[in-house]
Amino acid sequence: MLIAGPCSAESEELMLKTARLLKNVNGISVFKAGIWKSRTRPNSFEGVGTVGLQWLQQVKQETGLKTTCDIVNTQQAQEALKYGVDILCISGRATVNPFAMQEIASALAGTHVPVLVNNPVYPDLRLWLGALERLQQAGITDLGAVHRGFATDEQHPYRNHPKWEHLLELKSLLPDLPILCDASHIAGKRSLLYPVSQRAAELGADGMLFESHVNPAEALSSPQQQLMPQELELLVNAVVTKVKLSETTKMVDEMDELSKQIGSLDNELMELLLRRTAVTKKLSSQGGLSSSPLEQASKLQQQLERLLQQDQLTGMDAGLVQTVVKTLQHTSVSQSFNISNSAVA
Incomplete structure (x- = not known):
């Protein structure tokens, strides 16, 4: 399963332009865009909000791609469902908070929406498991996990340290759970996207998430880790064919x-x-x-x-x-x- 789209929803025109190109990339079936951007400090770009959900609707109608976005609370979950978002992706900032996870799980009880759960910001496997268990207890059966790396003291050269052992341990504990790798948020820069993707594939990841923008240099968030759709197509082909880039690896x-x-x-x-x-x-x-x-x-x-x-x-x-x-x-x-x-x- 391949999911791709811009780090942030910036305009309807940009979203549609990106989605049209991504639709032609072999394997991509889900379009993702950041609607709400949680920021550590105020006065920075925090996403366009609900209007971005309308743009996601338009992407879905025009391209046929399924849609997803990150949510951190019940209000965002309800808004996303209201606008027909196909898959909810729970942010690592919510996964790290059991109270927030219980509220989201309770709000989703009785729905049949697929849910992906990002690993918590910090490397605590119990929090990740706990988030998944709370959703299961609420009756959510279509679940998956997203491994996007962790905030640690030794992150270099990554944006988020992969700590691959956590992915392997989760696979061991929950062998039937689909686990996707968010290569963009682990890598943090274009030069590391291939080796991170390659390693995830070798370890048995069930899918990948990539950030893609028609003009990364002009992106309002995370420009250094986004690829143009044409570049992403080359990357996906390289991962599928298992091309070895020895120096980077x-x-x-x-x-x-x-x-x-x-x-x-x-x-x-x-x-x-x-x-x-x-x-x-x-x-x-x-x-x-x-x-x-x-x-x-x-x-x-x-x-x-x-x-x-x-x-x-x-x-x-x-x-x-x-x-x-x-x-x-x-x-x-x-x-x-x-x-x-x-x-x-």
Whole structure:
């Protein structure tokens, strides 16, 4: 199943022009456009609203393509159904909120509309499962999931880190559930669309979502991740025929491996910090840090200066090293001071 359309509905003319071209792309059966755009901060483009649903109606009538759009609350769900939207796609900003999901599920009870559920913004598989379960309990049986990546600390080079293991785990837990991959929101830029799509296909995704605009440079939102319909046709053909773009694929593989290494190193670093805290606390309680806080600070400053002169720190950010060491110094001195006060009390 292939779904495509502009990130945002901008005008009826643009929607129709894009839809007419996408209709001719092999495999695309659903047209998607952003009607409401949830923004972290105000005073930015937040979508055209209900009028965009009228444009979706026109697309459906003229091209025969089914339609879908993202919704985040019951009001948007009801509006979309009122205008004949064929598939509701629940935003990850709603999936992350069990209260919002329960309200949407209750509002859709008794309907037979197909629903796609985006993964939550943050990598929590339980929230994703919970959203699907709430819809199932409301009697919604035509369900699918959309894997669009997650907000994490190590997203580079992606817009949203794919964390493919979540897709695989969801497939394992719900083997009959169709799972689509939103390649555009994972990639975040045109150069990564092919390797992301290729990886999703290799992992057994049941479909793809792409953002397509007749003039991406002029798009009101996410211009860097949208393709012209003609470009999208080339991409779809490449994925179907399993063409290998070795250099790009190798780069993404290396980035994924480096991200895993960073995660492992972060765990090791956290363990070391916990061990150091425990040792420092024990040393302080036994009088091992008997010097005054000022003497300790002077001694630790000398230690920092020696540390910064070591050859193995060449290429590291000296400011980062200073911040980390000074934070550790402050913690050690504070522990010593607190223990001393406790002893006096």
